[in-house]
Amino acid sequence: MKLTKKQSGDLVKACINNDRIAQQALYKLYYADMLRVCNSYLPDKEAAREAFNSGFLKVFQGMKNFDPEKGGLGGWIRKIMIAAAIDVCRKELKFNHVAIDLPEEDEPFLSPEALEKLYFEDLVQHIRALPYATQTVFNLSVIDGFSHKEIGEQLNISEGTSRWHLSEAKKLLRGLLETGNGLTKEGRGEKK
Amino acid sequence: MKKALNYPQLWQQKRNELPVDGDPNADWLEMQAMLDSVMPVTAVIKKPYNPKGIKGLYKLLLGFSTAVLIYGAVQLYLSRKQSHQRITPQKTIRFAPAPVVKDSAPVTSPRSELSIAKPVVDARSIKDPGLVRRIEKSPPQKADSLEKQTTPGADDIIVHRDSVLLPVNPGVLRTDSAVKTLPSELNINPKPNTAPGATKPPKKKRRKFQIGV
Numbered sequence: 158m159k160l161t162k163k164q165s166g167d168l169v170k171a172c173i174n175n176d177r178i179a180q181q182a183l184y185k186l187y188y189a190d191m192l193r194v195c196n197s198y199l200p201d202k203e204a205a206r207e208a209f210n211s212g213f214l215k216v217f218q219g220m221k222n223f224d225p226e227k228g229g230l231g232g233w234i235r236k237i238m239i240a241a242a243i244d245v246c247r248k249e250l251k252f253n254h255v256a257i258d259l260p261e262e263d264e265p266f267l268s269p270e271a272l273e274k275l276y277f278e279d280l281v282q283h284i285r286a287l288p289y290a291t292q293t294v295f296n297l298s299v300i301d302g303f304s305h306k307e308i309g310e311q312l313n314i315s316e317g318t319s320r321w322h323l324s325e326a327k328k329l330l331r332g333l334l335e336t337g338n339g340l341t342k343e344g345r346g347e348k349k
Numbered sequence: 350m351k352k353a354l355n356y357p358q359l360w361q362q363k364r365n366e367l368p369v370d371g372d373p374n375a376d377w378l379e380m381q382a383m384l385d386s387v388m389p390v391t392a393v394i395k396k397p398y399n400p401k402g403i404k405g406l407y408k409l410l411l412g413f414s415t416a417v418l419i420y421g422a423v424q425l426y427l428s429r430k431q432s433h434q435r436i437t438p439q440k441t442i443r444f445a446p447a448p449v450v451k452d453s454a455p456v457t458s459p460r461s462e463l464s465i466a467k468p469v470v471d472a473r474s475i476k477d478p479g480l481v482r483r484i485e486k487s488p489p490q491k492a493d494s495l496e497k498q499t500t501p502g503a504d505d506i507i508v509h510r511d512s513v514l515l516p517v518n519p520g521v522l523r524t525d526s527a528v529k530t531l532p533s534e535l536n537i538n539p540k541p542n543t544a545p546g547a548t549k550p551p552k553k554k555r556r557k558f559q560i561g562v
Contacts, residue, residue, distance in 0.1 A: 175388055181377055188373040193364055206371070214383055265356050277363040300364060302357030 160186075165230045172220045180217055187231065191238045197296055198242035200285050205242070212241030239301060243293065243311060252290045254318050266299055266327050267334075283333045287326055294319055295326035 160168065171179030191212065195205040215237050223233055243250075267275070284292050290312075297303040297311065298319070305316040305323075312319070 175390055177381065177384070177390060180384065181381070184377055184380055185373050188371070188376070189369045190365065192369050192371055193367045196367065196369075197364055202370075206376070210376070210380055210383060213380055214387060217384060217388065269356070269359055272359055272363060275363070277366045280363070281367070300357060300360040 160230065162225060166225065169220055169223055169225075169230065172217060183216075184213060187234055190231070191234060194235055194238045194301075195242045197281065197284075197300065198239065198293065199246055204245050208242040208245040209238065211244075212238040215241060235301070239297070240311065246289070246293070250290045250293060250312065251288075252312070252314050252318055252322065254314065266330065283330055284326075286333065287329055291322045291326045291329070294322035295330075298323050299326075 168179055168183055172183055192205065192209050195209045195212070196202070199205040199208055212234075216234050219237070223230065227233075284295060287295065293312065294308055297308045298305070303311065305319040308314070308319040309316045
């Protein structure tokens with residue numbers, strides 16, 4: 158899956174030259190990963206597919222702007238896909254704008270060991286039970302690693318609002334997981 | 350910090366466990382249609398395989414055929430030009446000799462004048478009767494015989510096709526070529542000019558023959 162610098166450079170050059178074969182190769186290379194990204198932000202499959210196609214169109218159109226010095230090709234495409242997914246669901250995002258500036262939590266939401274034992278499908282189900290704006294902030298912060306500043310710029314909200322929605326998401330998810338709705342691999346009778 | 354960086358990656362790995370229900374080939378066709386409408390392919394035309402040898406042969410053939418065409422065109426032009434030049438002098442030959450013939454006609458006129466001219470030697474001036482008889486017996490030289498002696502006329506002049514016909518001064522042809530040459534050819538002495546201003550020809554010295562007794 159990972160391309161070398163030379164391979165990604167050649168692929169980018171060919172895509173800039175509007176080479177359909179290279180564009181097809183790039184599309185199929187990142188098809189599954191980027192569709193998952195869109196699915197994690199958009200529960201509706203049709204909306205996710207729409208976001209996926211419009212995101213890839215933006216990728217091909219803005220391929221000249223890709224700078225390999227700033228980061229990898231996969232990360233650059235993922236950011237575009239997330240923006241495309243947020244654009245699709247922007248109308249449904251209703252944020253609770255708060256003026257209180259909460260301190261950032263240093264502790265992770267779930268320990269890596271606990272995360273390893275969980276199925277992501279189950280986690281996604283709990284995440285999707287959250288309010289739409291809260292789950293978007295959770296996805297952006299916890300899964301995709303955006304800072305509150307970046308989230309604020311992306312969603313046109315303040316950093317405090319972003320922090321509040323993240324803490325709200327963690328609190329709600331903890332409650333959901335503690336009640337036992339989130340099934341682990343061991344609970345399903347599977348071995349590691 | 351390092352822990353914070355790895356944590357999202359762990360979540361992303363977990364996300365990659367999600368099953369994907371989609372056909373990449375079918376979705377690519379949809380994507381391709383979008384690309385064709387937004388970013389159409391304009392000048393991506395692959396040239397067919399054409400090695401250097403065939404290219405060189407094509408160039409050689411093209412150059413050779415061009416040279417042949419140019420050579421043919423030049424030859425055609427020159428042949429047409431030459432044929433045009435051959436035709437034009439024949440036309441001048443047909444019409445130009447008319448004045449030459451006309452001018453050469455008076456060549457015969459001095460002959461008639463000469464036939465009218467009086468003989469220089471009169472039989473009465475000869476005292477020797479025997480000689481007079483011989484002269485009388487000998488047939489007189491007729492004018493017809495003079496006319497048999499041909500002089501070059503316009504019909505006899507060979508005109509080459511490529512030669513240029515110059516206008517001929519009729520006076521020059523009459524006086525120089527015909528009149529002056531005729532008396533010498535006929536061995537007839539013209540009348541001595543007895544005009545007062547004329548220069549007399551030098552007298553010939555008579556030889557004295559002494560007959561031995």
